[in-house]
Structure formats: structure tokens, C-alpha cells
Amino acid sequence: MSRNKKNGLQPETEAIRTQIPRSEFQEHSAPLYLTSSFVFDDAEDMRASFAEEKERNIYSRYSNPNTSEWIDKVCKMEGAEDGFAFASGMAAVFSTFAALLESGDHIVSSRSVFGSTHTLFTQFFPKWNIQHSYFQPDRLEDIPALIGPNTKMLYAETPTNPGVDVLDLEALGKIARDHGILLVIDNCFATPYLQQPIRFGADLVIHSGTKLMDGQGRVLAGITVGSRELIDRVYRFSRITGPALSPFNAWLLSKSMETLAVRVDRQCENALKVAEFLSAHPKVNWVKYPFLKSHPAHALAVKQMKAGGCVVAFEVAGGVEGGRRFFDQIQLLSLSANLGDSRSIVTHPASTTHSKLSPEQRQASGITDGMVRISVGLEHPADILADLEQALKAV
Numbered sequence: 001m002s003r004n005k006k007n008g009l010q011p012e013t014e015a016i017r018t019q020i021p022r023s024e025f026q027e028h029s030a031p032l033y034l035t036s037s038f039v040f041d042d043a044e045d046m047r048a049s050f051a052e053e054k055e056r057n058i059y060s061r062y063s064n065p066n067t068s069e070w071i072d073k074v075c076k077m078e079g080a081e082d083g084f085a086f087a088s089g090m091a092a093v094f095s096t097f098a099a100l101l102e103s104g105d106h107i108v109s110s111r112s113v114f115g116s117t118h119t120l121f122t123q124f125f126p127k128w129n130i131q132h133s134y135f136q137p138d139r140l141e142d143i144p145a146l147i148g149p150n151t152k153m154l155y156a157e158t159p160t161n162p163g164v165d166v167l168d169l170e171a172l173g174k175i176a177r178d179h180g181i182l183l184v185i186d187n188c189f190a191t192p193y194l195q196q197p198i199r200f201g202a203d204l205v206i207h208s209g210t211k212l213m214d215g216q217g218r219v220l221a222g223i224t225v226g227s228r229e230l231i232d233r234v235y236r237f238s239r240i241t242g243p244a245l246s247p248f249n250a251w252l253l254s255k256s257m258e259t260l261a262v263r264v265d266r267q268c269e270n271a272l273k274v275a276e277f278l279s280a281h282p283k284v285n286w287v288k289y290p291f292l293k294s295h296p297a298h299a300l301a302v303k304q305m306k307a308g309g310c311v312v313a314f315e316v317a318g319g320v321e322g323g324r325r326f327f328d329q330i331q332l333l334s335l336s337a338n339l340g341d342s343r344s345i346v347t348h349p350a351s352t353t354h355s356k357l358s359p360e361q362r363q364a365s366g367i368t369d370g371m372v373r374i375s376v377g378l379e380h381p382a383d384i385l386a387d388l389e390q391a392l393k394a395v
């Protein structure tokens with residue numbers, strides 16, 4: 001789809017210079033194609049288009065120029081051949097599974113997955129006879145014993161939410177290859193700027209575009225990228241079932257990709273400052289951030305990621321009560337469940353995003369009652385630290 005004659009450009013440049021062909025008006029910035037359908041020249045054009053003898057836009061449930069531009073950018077950054085864009089991250093997760101799995105199939109997944117993905121595995125897939133087994137994110141050696149003859153897919157997120165554990169992508173890629181199963185990675189926390197799982201052997205990569213890709217808390221979006229053959233199967237399922245991304249949201253996201261690298265660089269810089277500040281604070285029991293030397297998988301994080309991401313996890317002293325006082329005292333930062341926004345956000349996973357898990361499941365996912373997740377934004381770091389400092393005084 002790209003007009004530019006170029007190859008071997010850096011990802012930052014691809015995110016800016018990948019653009020759909022200009023219209024007759026020679027606009028510099030890609031216009032918004034807010035249209036549900038497209039027209040044909042004549043009967044033969046229409047027949048050939050529907051017969052898929054031509055690659056062209058027919059209907060925006062199948063494809064749209066704005067959506068294609070965003071997909072093209074993510075594919076170039078991830079090193080993927082093709083992709084499909086969805087109305088939300090969860091639409092991408094669900095449609096990818098639904099397109100590739102049959103009744104009777106089995107998934108082996110990291111236990112630390114996004115809350116709604118966990119609910120999909122435990123409450124909805126059983127009705128289509130799709131089973132799952134969980135492994136602990138720090139025990140990849142347990143995976144081979146969980147793989148059976150009907151296992152089709154190995155699934156993981158890294159860094160994980162909200163515990164920011166880091167899983168070894170190269171080791172996961174090798175396990176999947178050795179057993180002839182697909183490796184699917186939700187790369188939402190890292191973005192394709194910080195980490196490209198396909199380089200380590202992933203077959204498909206999923207993102208919620210709602211987080212750092214939009215980066216300003218405006219739109220919901222999702223995307224799955226990978227080989228042409230696998231994406232074709234995801235596309236054939238999705239063009240019929242209708243989880244397509246709105247062209248308006250795709251247009252916004254494609255613009256947001258142009259600033260992804262600078263935003264993420266600054267957010268990671270700020271997050272490291274927050275992590276270092278909290279590590280030295282007497283009212284904080286522990287801090288986890290992939291690029292802190294104290295992180296159990298620090299060396300691995302440095303190997304597979306360009307920087308540590310925008311999420312820091314920590315535990316305030318004083319258990320549930322300490323946590324409550326901390327949250328009630330926060331003034332600048334937002335109390336919200338979103339992440340990856342330009343505004344810093346604090347969340348209490350045990351009472352919000354992960355409240356549907358049983359206490360045992362929360363413990364298995366490393367979520368303690370006093371745990372706080374901060375998604376560090378783009379405010380001046382001195383202001384972020386000052387708000388945390390005054391809130392910790394109340395603990």
C-alpha cells in the first residue's frame with residue numbers, strides 16, 4: 001500500500017513515512033475515508049472485485065484505506081507480513097482464537113493474562129469445548145508437560161499486567177517450534193517500538209491499540225499481525241463476523257503512530273525515575289519495573305526490550321488500609337483503570353481490574369492487596385514524583 005520507494009528504514013521512520021497513496025488533491029497528511037462502501041466502474045470490475053481477482057476496497061467491514069495504513073505501519077514495525085485491525089484489543093484476542101481454533105482444541109497460556117482474556121478462557125471457551133492450561137510466568141520449564149496432542153497454541157503477554165513479569169520470548173518460540181504449535185504474543189505493554197516478538201519466533205502478535213499506540217486515551221482499537229497465511233484465516237473469519245475497526249479510529253491511530261517512539265521513550269524515562277524514587281522510599285515494600293536492576297528478569301528484559309515500558313508495580317506499606325489512604329491522597333495522577341495514556345494513572349488491581357479473580361488466583365498472579373500499578377505518563381517527572389511523595393506521607 002505504501003507509495004514510498006524505500007527499504008531498510010528505521011521503525012520510527014516507517015511509522016511516519018508509511019502512507020496510503022495521495023488523492024487527486026495532493027494532501028500532505030492522509031485524509032479520513034469515513035465511508036462504509038466503495039464504488040465500481042462497471043459490472044466486470046464489480047465481478048472481479050468480489051471474486052478477489054483484484055486487491056481493492058469493497059466494504060469497510062473488510063478493509064478501508066485508513067485501516068490499511070495503520071495495519072501497514074504496525075506490520076513494518078513488528079516485521080510482520082500482514083494484519084487485521086479490530087474495534088478493540090479484546091476483539092483482536094477473541095477473533096484470533098476463534099479463527100484458528102476448533103472445538104476440542106487446547107491452549108497453553110501464561111497465567112498472567114489480561115483479565116478479560118482470562119474470562120474468555122474460563123467462562124466462554126468451555127462452551128465451544130476449547131480448553132486451556134495455565135503455566136506460571138516464571139516457570140517456562142513446566143510448559144512441555146502441559147502440551148497434549150490437541151494443543152494448538154501457546155499464549156503469553158510480556159511484560160505482564162499488572163505484575164510486570166518478563167517472559168523469555170526466545171525460549172517460548174523454541175518450545176512452540178519443537179512441539180509444532182503456534183506462539184501468539186499479546187505485545188500491548190511493550191508496543192512494537194520496544195519489542196518485536198516475531199524476531200524471537202512468535203507466529204502472531206496481538207495489540208490493544210487503546211493503550212500506548214493511541215497514547216491519549218481517546219479510542220479503542222486492536223490489531224493482529226503475522227504471516228500472510230495465518231492472517232488470511234483471521235481475515236476470513238473477521239470479515240464475516242464484523243469486529244472491524246472504525247476508519248475514524250484508524251485515522252487517529254495512524255497519526256498517533258508518528259509520535260509513538262518519542263512518547264514511549266519519554267514515558268519509559270519517566271517510569272524509570274518513578275521506579276527508582278519508589279525503591280528508595282521507606283513507605284514502599286517492594287517495586288517491580290523491568291529495567292530496574294532488582295527485577296528478577298532484568299537481564300532478559302534488557303535483552304529483548306529497548307526500554308522498560310510505562311508501567312511500574314509496587315506495594316505500599318500498611319496493606320489494604322495503607323493502599324486506601326494512598327489512593328485517597330493522590331491529587332495530580334488519575335485514578336483510572338486505563339494505561340499507556342499521556343496522563344499518569346494509578347490503579348489498585350485487587351479491587352478493580354483483577355477483582356473478578358478469586359484470592360487464590362490473585363495470589364497466583366502475584367497480585368497482593370496493597371499492590372499499586374502506575375502507568376507513567378508524559379507530565380514533568382518532578383510533578384509526578386511530588387504527587388507520589390505527598391500521597392505516601394499519608395500512608
Ligand SMILES: *Cc1c(COP(=O)(O)O)cnc(C)c1O
Pocket residue numbers: 088089090091093114157161186188189207208209210211220221222
Ligand atoms: C487493554 C488490554 C487488552 C484489551 O484491549 P481493549 O482495547 O481494552 O479491548 C488486551 N491485552 C492487554 C495486555 C491489555 O492491556
